[in-house]
Amino acid sequence: MGKPFNFILISRSGGGKGTQAEFIKKEFSNLYHFSTGDLFRDLQEQDTDTGYRIREILNKGGLPFDFLAITLWMHKIAYNLKRDQGLLADGFPRRLNEAKILDEFLDFLERKENMKVIYIDISEKEAFGRLTKRRICKKCKKLVPYVLPYKNWEKCEECGGELEQRSDDKPEAIQGRMDYFRERVLEILDYYREQGRLIEINGEQSIEDVWRDIKKAIEK
Numbered sequence: 001m002g003k004p005f006n007f008i009l010i011s012r013s014g015g016g017k018g019t020q021a022e023f024i025k026k027e028f029s030n031l032y033h034f035s036t037g038d039l040f041r042d043l044q045e046q047d048t049d050t051g052y053r054i055r056e057i058l059n060k061g062g063l064p065f066d067f068l069a070i071t072l073w074m075h076k077i078a079y080n081l082k083r084d085q086g087l088l089a090d091g092f093p094r095r096l097n098e099a100k101i102l103d104e105f106l107d108f109l110e111r112k113e114n115m116k117v118i119y120i121d122i123s124e125k126e127a128f129g130r131l132t133k134r135r136i137c138k139k140c141k142k143l144v145p146y147v148l149p150y151k152n153w154e155k156c157e158e159c160g161g162e163l164e165q166r167s168d169d170k171p172e173a174i175q176g177r178m179d180y181f182r183e184r185v186l187e188i189l190d191y192y193r194e195q196g197r198l199i200e201i202n203g204e205q206s207i208e209d210v211w212r213d214i215k216k217a218i219e220k
């Protein structure tokens with residue numbers, strides 16, 4: 001049996017990473033998937049000194065201690081990823097040193113050969129437009145992205161609920177996410193690209209077309 005695939009998904013907020021992660025999970029059933037966003041949300045609930053600081057940072061802005069994200073996801077992988085399972089990394093690496101450490105860790109696990117680094121590329125302008133225009137269903141809380149076919153929905157087509165803007169999609173918060181991507185994540189893309197390991201997907205097309213391109217690239 002060959003070693004399972006390990007996916008790293010990178011995109012700006014609004015690039016459709018979450019949706020494509022679901023497609024990948026459906027296609028490759030035995031995948032261990034987690035996001036660093038969830039890890040930090042979980043951490044801020046903890047009654048610990050670290051939990052307190054993370055709450056403070058998430059509320060007021062600022063950056064967590066450099067090695068915290070690495071420690072959290074490495075711990076998560078070490079204690080959960082089964083030998084026959086593939087990995088789906090969502091929201092990390094977010095900095096160049098994290099990319100290098102993830103490489104070394106996956107190399108240690110003899111998984112580096114089967115890595116697929118997928119970048120769903122949408123421009124800052126497109127991302128900004130999608131994030132300010134996306135909506136959420138009041139009833140079932142489904143996030144309704146501003147891409148076809150969803151952007152034409154007048155109400156939730158899954159439950160009939162009313163759609164509204166999300167309160168945390170404020171322009172300043174979105175700008176902050178864009179700045180972070182430009183300052184930190186772009187150099188990660190260069191790192192993978194220089195090694196010929198980056199799969200670049202045009203994210204400015206329908207969800208189905210993005211998935212078709214990802215699938216084609218994985219199967220190559």
Ligand SMILES: [Zn+2]
Nearest residue numbers: 137140156159
């Ligand atoms: Zn709904």
